[in-house]
Amino acid sequence: MRVTPNRLTTSTWLAIALILVFASIPLVSGGSFALSRYIVALSYVITAIGVNLAMGYAGEFVLGHPVIMGVSAYTAGILSARLGWGIEYTLPCALATGVLAGLLIMSPGLRVRGWYYSLITMFAVLVLPPIAMMAKPWTGGEDGLTGIKALVLFGERVPDWALFEISLLVLAASWWLTDNFIRSGWGHRLRALRDARHAAESVGIDLTHTRLVVYVLSSVPAAIAGVILAYSTRFVGADMFGINLMLMFLTGVVLGGPGTRWGPVIGMAPLLFLSFWVGPFSPYNAVGLGVGLLVGTLLFPDGVMPAIAEARLRRRIRHATKLDDEIRAHPAVHDVNQAIFGDEYRTTARTTAMAGRQATHILRASGVTKHFGGNMALTGVAFDMRRGALVGLVGPNGSGKSTFLNAISGFLKPDAGSIEIDGRNTAGLPVHLISRAGIGRTFQVPQLVEEFTAIENIEVGLVAAEPHAITASLLQFSSTRERARTRRERAVAAFHLVGLPDTMMEMPASSLPLGLKRIVEVGRAVVSAPRLLLLDEPAAGLNDAERRQLGVLLQKLRDLGMSVLVVEHNVPFMMDFCEELVLLESGQVSCTAMLDAPLPEKLVSYLNYKPQRDAGVGVEAAAGMTP
Amino acid sequence: MTFLLDLDGTPHAGCSARALPPRNWRAHIVSFRLRKCASRHRIEHDATHEPPHKLPTMTFTALMLGVVSGLAFASIFVLIALSLTMVLAASGVFNFAQGTIVMGGTILAYLFAVKLGWTPLVVVSVILGVGVLAGLLTHFLSVWPAIGRAKSFAHTTVLTTIGLGTAANAVIVLLFGGESFPVPSFVSDDPVRLGSVPIRPIYIVMVLSGAALTLAIDRLIRGTALGHMFRATLEDPEGALLYGIDTRKVITLSFGAAGALSAIAGFLVAPVIHASAFTAHDLAFYGFAGMAIGGFGSFAGALVGGVVVGLIYGVVPVVLDSHLTVPVMWLAVVAVLLVRPSGLLGTAGLFGSARLREV
Numbered sequence: 001m002r003v004t005p006n007r008l009t010t011s012t013w014l015a016i017a018l019i020l021v022f023a024s025i026p027l028v029s030g031g032s033f034a035l036s037r038y039i040v041a042l043s044y045v046i047t048a049i050g051v052n053l054a055m056g057y058a059g060e061f062v063l064g065h066p067v068i069m070g071v072s073a074y075t076a077g078i079l080s081a082r083l084g085w086g087i088e089y090t091l092p093c094a095l096a097t098g099v100l101a102g103l104l105i106m107s108p109g110l111r112v113r114g115w116y117y118s119l120i121t122m123f124a125v126l127v128l129p130p131i132a133m134m135a136k137p138w139t140g141g142e143d144g145l146t147g148i149k150a151l152v153l154f155g156e157r158v159p160d161w162a163l164f165e166i167s168l169l170v171l172a173a174s175w176w177l178t179d180n181f182i183r184s185g186w187g188h189r190l191r192a193l194r195d196a197r198h199a200a201e202s203v204g205i206d207l208t209h210t211r212l213v214v215y216v217l218s219s220v221p222a223a224i225a226g227v228i229l230a231y232s233t234r235f236v237g238a239d240m241f242g243i244n245l246m247l248m249f250l251t252g253v254v255l256g257g258p259g260t261r262w263g264p265v266i267g268m269a270p271l272l273f274l275s276f277w278v279g280p281f282s283p284y285n286a287v288g289l290g291v292g293l294l295v296g297t298l299l300f301p302d303g304v305m306p307a308i309a310e311a312r313l314r315r316r317i318r319h320a321t322k323l324d325d326e327i328r329a330h331p332a333v334h335d336v337n338q339a340i341f342g343d344e345y346r347t348t349a350r351t352t353a354m355a356g357r358q359a360t361h362i363l364r365a366s367g368v369t370k371h372f373g374g375n376m377a378l379t380g381v382a383f384d385m386r387r388g389a390l391v392g393l394v395g396p397n398g399s400g401k402s403t404f405l406n407a408i409s410g411f412l413k414p415d416a417g418s419i420e421i422d423g424r425n426t427a428g429l430p431v432h433l434i435s436r437a438g439i440g441r442t443f444q445v446p447q448l449v450e451e452f453t454a455i456e457n458i459e460v461g462l463v464a465a466e467p468h469a470i471t472a473s474l475l476q477f478s479s480t481r482e483r484a485r486t487r488r489e490r491a492v493a494a495f496h497l498v499g500l501p502d503t504m505m506e507m508p509a510s511s512l513p514l515g516l517k518r519i520v521e522v523g524r525a526v527v528s529a530p531r532l533l534l535l536d537e538p539a540a541g542l543n544d545a546e547r548r549q550l551g552v553l554l555q556k557l558r559d560l561g562m563s564v565l566v567v568e569h570n571v572p573f574m575m576d577f578c579e580e581l582v583l584l585e586s587g588q589v590s591c592t593a594m595l596d597a598p599l600p601e602k603l604v605s606y607l608n609y610k611p612q613r614d615a616g617v618g619v620e621a622a623a624g625m626t627p
Numbered sequence: 628m629t630f631l632l633d634l635d636g637t638p639h640a641g642c643s644a645r646a647l648p649p650r651n652w653r654a655h656i657v658s659f660r661l662r663k664c665a666s667r668h669r670i671e672h673d674a675t676h677e678p679p680h681k682l683p684t685m686t687f688t689a690l691m692l693g694v695v696s697g698l699a700f701a702s703i704f705v706l707i708a709l710s711l712t713m714v715l716a717a718s719g720v721f722n723f724a725q726g727t728i729v730m731g732g733t734i735l736a737y738l739f740a741v742k743l744g745w746t747p748l749v750v751v752s753v754i755l756g757v758g759v760l761a762g763l764l765t766h767f768l769s770v771w772p773a774i775g776r777a778k779s780f781a782h783t784t785v786l787t788t789i790g791l792g793t794a795a796n797a798v799i800v801l802l803f804g805g806e807s808f809p810v811p812s813f814v815s816d817d818p819v820r821l822g823s824v825p826i827r828p829i830y831i832v833m834v835l836s837g838a839a840l841t842l843a844i845d846r847l848i849r850g851t852a853l854g855h856m857f858r859a860t861l862e863d864p865e866g867a868l869l870y871g872i873d874t875r876k877v878i879t880l881s882f883g884a885a886g887a888l889s890a891i892a893g894f895l896v897a898p899v900i901h902a903s904a905f906t907a908h909d910l911a912f913y914g915f916a917g918m919a920i921g922g923f924g925s926f927a928g929a930l931v932g933g934v935v936v937g938l939i940y941g942v943v944p945v946v947l948d949s950h951l952t953v954p955v956m957w958l959a960v961v962a963v964l965l966v967r968p969s970g971l972l973g974t975a976g977l978f979g980s981a982r983l984r985e986v
Contacts, residue, residue: 061782108961119916119919122912123916123953123957123960130951130953243908250786251786251790254786283797283800286793287798289790290790290792291794293790294791295790297773297786298773301773302779
């Protein structure tokens with residue numbers, strides 16, 4: 001999880017040791033039947049790694065991998081048995097058809113979500129056998145496909161033990177490549193897609209593209225496993241890829257712990273062990289699998305690996321909270337790293353200025369209208385925001401404040417009206433493109449990747465701007481490591497800028513209190529140096545000291561050149577730190593006022609606020625909160 | 628899944644792994660599979676009483692035959708989809724063990740009606756009781772222990788119910804064997820003629836009882852105090868709790884009722900498919916497909932979706948090819964969901980309520 005490339009961790013050594021142990025199996029057990037069963041077991045684990053990538057890391061609950069295995073096994077088998085092609089042709093063809101099948105099964109996920117999507121992919125497993133029956137001349141129908149030529153490499157027939165070692169190598173490679181991929185910026189993308197979809201879009205991650213990458217990469221191991229299967233058993237039957245195999249993948253991945261590097265291996269192990277123990281054709285397999293699944297899930301509801309990780313984490317947190325209490329007693333904004341951050345930002349601002357696209361207003365909205373059925377949320381909002389202003393948006397509940405923010409950031413398409421950001425009309429643009437135009441935002445309910453640390457959550461704000469570099473990420477090129485380093489540096493700068501204490505840096509977001517989660521969100525929004533920052537009730541859940549700190553932070557961001565639009569209910573907070581207030585009532589801007597001038601009557605009556613500027617230095621609120 | 632992990636493995640003599648000759652195991656596996664296929668049935672129409680389905684040229688009569696048998700199956704799929712919906716709506720659980728209960732219903736129908744020779748009325752009432760028990764057992768073994776323990780209750784209960792269903796299924800295979808037995812229909816087998824279309828009376832029984840049960844559930848849920856408590860729990864569990872409704876009791880009840888409904892569906896469908904331990908997955912999937920097409924958690928949706936799935940099940944073998952039934956069904960599910968990502972009536976709400984719980 002942590003960005004520590006270039007270091008061999010304990011688990012890496014463990015992996016190497018495991019592989020060596022398994023590699024010596026052919027020395028002990030020489031029978032071709034036993035070896036073939038081991039190879040099939042390996043091919044299942046290889047596929048499970050692909051399933052884990054989609055289901056565990058990216059949160060796409062897909063269950064169609066047996067079909068991918070089946071399609072690629074049939075392709076390799078048919079080409080070998082019917083046309084006599086060698087592995088150099090069958091492997092690429094099988095890979096291509098397998099990945100295509102994967103895309104066909106999984107691409108409804110670009111539109112269909114949740115259990116509907118799982119059901120589509122699950123149902124696909126029932127579709128393969130009848131199609132194989134219909135294509136009897138090629139697939140052999142119910143009798144299965146026989147006559148697959150033995151695997152020949154470099155002119156020599158590959159013996160069973162060598163095929164076993166090759167499969168083991170493929171398994172190790174799949175594990176290693178997936179692990180690299182997850183530790184690169186793609187790991188951030190994938191988990192943001194899973195846990196914080198809206199946040200991912202709001203920092204500029206293209207969800208469609210990310211999903212397609214996941215679909216392809218998750219299909220590849222399954223396709224290779226299909227080829228291995230075809231060459232090892234030299235027989236392909238449709239019922240090899242049925243519901244039971246799907247259940248096995250589901251059980252293995254979820255029992256091991258979806259979204260953990262060891263999960264698929266740990267989870268598949270007992271299932272495979274069971275089948276070796278009771279014999280392959282025993283009906284007790286199913287009894288054992290079923291009871292194991294039931295009891296295992298109830299013992300480890302979130303998987304074995306997460307249960308272990310949680311136990312270890314609990315120790316760490318107990319240690320960290322003590323330190324943290326001391327530090328939070330003296331909240332201080334770290335200015336050391338802010339210089340770096342400031343420079344970064346000014347550079348971006350300068351390039352924009354040189355491009356000559358700098359408009360006087362950062363945001364121009366006119367006539368923005370949005371209806372939800374009969375509910376008129378926005379009825380023609382007209383509002384211009386100066387560049388570099390710190391503006392508070394106030395209004396009673398249901399006046400459309402959040403709807404307006406959602407319209408600006410593209411989560412809602414307005415029915416009418418235009419929104420210009422930095423002189424550019426953003427109508428009809430998807431969220432991630434609007435975000436790349438220079439908007440950062442936070443959410444009323446914080447959208448964080450719970451298993452990530454605070455600093456990793458801030459890093460999520462940076463990955464969208466990075467190049468995709470899929471190959472480099474898989475193979476962990478030096479460029480990937482370089483990017484990880486810069487990413488971490490910039491995230492640390494932002495982390496200090498928003499004033500989070502150092503001890504929080506490596507704490508998982510799930511252990512942070514709500515108020516601080518909001519601050520981490522602010523960090524994620526500002527780390528990419530947006531020109532316009534939209535904050536949705538950032539002060540909710542903060543205590544007085546933290547609220548004051550947040551106010552100072554907002555002013556600092558303004559001084560760095562960001563334009564900030566805050567929605568907030570806390571009137572003293574707004575009066576203390578904003579320059580300008582905008583009152584939204586029943587979907588319209590009813591009043592705008594600068595705070596250094598006397599407030600208009602309308603705003604005063606709404607705020608129920610008596611200005612006492614002449615009476616004292618500080619600003620005292622007559623009423624703390626608006627209704 | 629040949630050869631490594633054969634979950635459907637039927638206890639054939641001399642087929643254990645250890646008995647395999649080490650040299651020519653590849654050939655052996657092929658022959659083993661062939662023998663297994665011969666004894667194994669997925670859902671199959673009972674061909675002995677079936678009017679000729681495949682005609683040399685597709686005629687109106689053949690099409691109507693497909694529609695009629697499709698409607699008969701639809702009434703069963705509707706019942707399965709309804710019982711899945713009931714549980715899903717009340718507790719948020721996708722009950723994968725439901726298919727096993729339906730399959731259990733078909734096998735009990737065989738055991739009681741054929742082996743023991745009981746009268747249909749007795750058979751129905753005993754199956755009803757067993758179904759309630761099976762539903763309650765599902766709840767107490769696989770759902771109740773998971774409440775409040777997992778990050779994602781829905782994911783955890785999918786696994787526990789799959790586990791329970793798989794285990795129960797395997798135990799039934801062990802007890803009942805892998806063979807499949809025809810169950811005679813409880814009414815006459817002489818076809819009733821409607822114009823040129825001969826209709827098996829059992830189909831009429833299936834459609835009528837399916838419709839009657841659906842109506843009864845609808846009346847129960849809309850018209851009684853119990854039904855109101857039920858709907859309150861479906862719409863807003865926390866709110867219902869605040870009004871003093873014991874939501875856990877309602878959830879338990881929904882499992883019991885769904886179990887009964889599923890077992891009855893099994894009893895009704897037994898005469899037109901064989902009583903076999905291998906039909907559970909397919910029956911559950913047709914129920915799920917119906918539910919997805921109609922929209923998860925929607926009462927009316929389960930009805931519409933079940934009918935669509937049933938018609939595809941009946942008509943496709945006549946018009947195209949029986950192998951294409953499942954592929955066409957899959958395409959239908961994908962097409963419907965691509966156009967309406969929450970099913971045809973997914974937004975209509977649970978049992979007519981205004982809000983659909985997120986699933």
